Amino acid sequence: MADRVIFISTLILAAVYFYATAQIPMLEIGDPLGPKAFPRLLGIGLLITAGLLLLEMLRAKKVAAHDAAPKTPLAWRHYLVVGAAAIWTGVYFMVFEWLGYAIATTFYLLAMTMYFHKGHPKTNVLTSALFSFISYFMFTQLLGVTLARGLLPF
Amino acid sequence: METLTHILNGFTVCLQPINLWYTFVGVFLGTIIGILPGIGPSAGIALLIPVTFGMDPTSALIMMAGIYYGTKYGGSTTAILIRTPGEAASVMTSIDGYEMAKKGRAGAALAVSAIGSFIAGTIGVVALTLFAIPLSSMALKFGPAEYFTLMLFAMTAVASLSGKSPAKGLLSTILGLMIATIGIDLQSGQPRYTAGIPEFQDGIGFIVVVVGLFAVAEVFRGMENLYYGTAPQMIRISGKLWLTREEWKRSVGPIWRGGIIGFVIGVLPGAGGTIASILSYTTEKRLSKHPETFGQGAIEGVAGPEAANNSDTAGALVPLLTLGVPGGGATAVMLGAFIMYGIQPGPMLFQNRPDLVWGLIDSMYIGNIMLLILNLPLIGLFVRLLYIPSGILYPIIVAISVIGTYAISGSMLDLYLILSFGVVGYIFDKVDIPVAPLVLSLVLGGIMEQSFRQAMTISGGDPVVFVSSGITVTLVVLSVISISMPFILPRLKALKSSSDDAD
Structure with a gap:
């Protein structure tokens, strides 16, 4: 459950970050890359991370199906x-x-x-x-x- | 020859009365921070930064390093007497150390951890002294592309080794880098992700993040344990604070091996003291003629890991001082402190400020002697700290965090931020997202982006620059391996076991 929330939050965060990056005004002075290039890379990195999270979730599911442990009620x-x-x-x-x-x-x-x-x-x-x-x-x-x-x- | 002169000059710096005093204050506070659960070296160093404003940078850094290696000595005391590691790296000591204490050998366990820490700590500093010069001369050849790929490797290694899940480690790393992009972009002057809040223009300070994630979050976790009444019972020190001849004979080998393992692991990014001590423990268990005694109070299980987590600190200072790139949470906080004093660690520092570098390194020889005295004859005094009820200690840690944070900027926003990061750290712990990668990438984020943009400017925008030299190719390959290994290894194992089954 928690892993699913993390996965979806990562995707939402990536979307928000891409949107906020697009909002940075560009001034073509200083360096050729500008202030958006590195953040864009980070956005892509976040999407790759989401992919890896999904991979881990699928693998965990297989293991869990293999040796289904008895669930204990969650203390809250x-x-x-x-x-x-x-x-x-x-x-x-x-x-x-x-x-x-x-x-x-x-x-x-x-x-x-x-x-x-x-x-x-x-x-x-x-x-x-x-x-x-x-x-x-x-x-x-x-x-x-x-x-x-x-x-x-x- | 010149190097030898610098090393000797370092002693004249660290033997100045004022620096001896700050070495003592550092290791003294380090021992206390190590003993007290709920606050570790990262938060301890970060909280002390405001107090060191206006101090001579050499003295301030000597004190901070003292806190860093001092916590490793203190952490073992808590591990042995209440089976809770006072500091994460003492986790292995809590197994056999506590069993020894239960059998009335607490004195011997404390003695072997102090002596082992001293010997291995000194081995570590000697190795640091020997390795610093050749590594820093190699680092002089590093350009922006090499630095970028080096930081990439440090981050991927920390991401994949810090927690149970490499994907979550990577998530934590990228979150840190994202937080680092908040504020005015230094090259173009554009504000980024400030949401119109003026205080965010300077970015989010790493101290706020470290205090929130490491101190406040730890307090919340501690309060949760208090609610369940799981606070452990303390064993009183019994027996002489010394070893029998037989115990000493059994400990010598593990101390030496642990010292070497710890230093090597310390130099590599990512692993850190906890992994060094686990590795030493498993090595000793494998080498032992009586592996069944491990977990029942085997002195080798205390001597080895304690040695390893101490020489690890000296190892961890190698990449920080010679390359300017830390390999873990606590050294990242130290880098942040260096930068706040306007000092950039790295190869140039050895040329421009040999007094500072060697004063700092040489102070560790003296600090280790002080720690041996504090943690052996005077350990009885420190143990009293464990009588402070956690129900009083935890709220006071929040108050100390408030002093440390508010004193820097006088900003209320920073207080709300430590609370927010405290809640985030607590939640991250519940869902197994490690926080050390976040701190490392937050501190390195600014420098990493700068190296990236410089390298791209030099190459005229061609990304091939990141795979154009032997060093960059090696570092990129190592980065890819460190992230993909945790995904590939289980598959290979599964394949191997299925082919074994087929046989």
Whole structure:
């Protein structure tokens, strides 16, 4: 199933890439090849890859028909957990500049550790706040790295 | 004679107190990164690049190389004590190393991996020192067509060897090259595939991609394991951190053989430390009088692979330094770092900046001595890192990734990109698409297109230029072989077995 999706996505991507390459305006200066030649080669490479993917799929089908393994039901709950973690990371980035690195990171770490390191609320609160503020001061004050200040006055 | 002077001068560079300090910082961080699961050398080096801005390039590169070979030492500790390779190349060590630990010989397993790593690491650096000059003089003859075909070979080799499916490896390679075409085309000044977003005009930085694919994606995978409660149990170090006379006798051969195997595999593009250690493991098993002990805690199964994955790092620096073409993910990130400092590795570097090249190479002799000390008498301190609960460690890795990415550009778009590449990396892992080829081709993409266009300009648009010299023909043939072999070999085997059946 996954391989079929990869195969079709590769074909769609090749089509989109060819279309986007055709949209690059041509100015006949500089080198004779222009900015489109190399991308066209890549598009062709992608089509060849799609062909190889198909070949592998057909071969896998033969092998699978040969020794059909019993199918196990696919667990899916972990995808929800990973999806939620990704969304929470997205929320963290959205408020990053507004709240600033130190505050946003404290909240981010707190929620994450509360879920993934259950049963240790004190450790989680302390680690989240200490890591965020110490790393903020270490990088901005000692190493001169710029991080978002946000609501903090310093 | 001149070379010898350069090599000796390299020592005066790397023995300067500031460079000794950065060698130490590099190998120290490398050991930590190696021990901690969830972050490997590629992401580790990429995350440190912003901190090194403004540093002397020699010191910065010495530190990055230290991280690279230091991770191999650290990775074995995790493999031995919790049966999880802290770094991909330690995967073979986790088999017999963990079995040794279960039998109360964790101390001996850690000792043999540190000593084996040191001996093989040093063999690797000696070989690097010897091979660098002849290879770089050969590379001086390379024109754009030779470079293009060399990169083609590096990419096809990485594509076909990185994962289970060569077609998926190739897909990953082409995706990397496509990402590299985003931004202003340097020769014509035309914006390409920027979708009207101004930040894309400079292209997508490799650091963003590496951090997303290697650090953030790894965090997602780790969180998934935490959800299922599959976090492994750690075995405490027991017994002396040394070998018995008999264990030592059994380890010497595997260390030497592993050192040589690792270096050779390291020089070749594509294979890398994981394959080097697998090859060493199977070699030792075949040579052993008691192959049945492998998998039950055979010390040869720790000594050989650990030696191999360490000398592999020195081998991998050979094509990077002499040709400017890396053969894997971590060395690709190092090339990216070189370029960010305005330094192009390759044959000219040996002529123009011998102080930098030899300072870097010679620092590896010293770094290996430091690593032996860090990983033998001081290993007890590092082991404490394994007590950090993964539920705390993984979110912190995301925060460190944010610092590393945001510090470079101050761009919010880059943060969204590391998240996107993190999700992509997680999905790629689920569907067996390897990510190392993508990183390699992303870093090389710009140079590859430039060589292609230069070669075509020189030849007046005639593509025959890519098969016009002995070197280009060889490289094109090797590229075709490396991509087609995985498809042809099974057919040949099937044919052979059917003819055997007929007999």
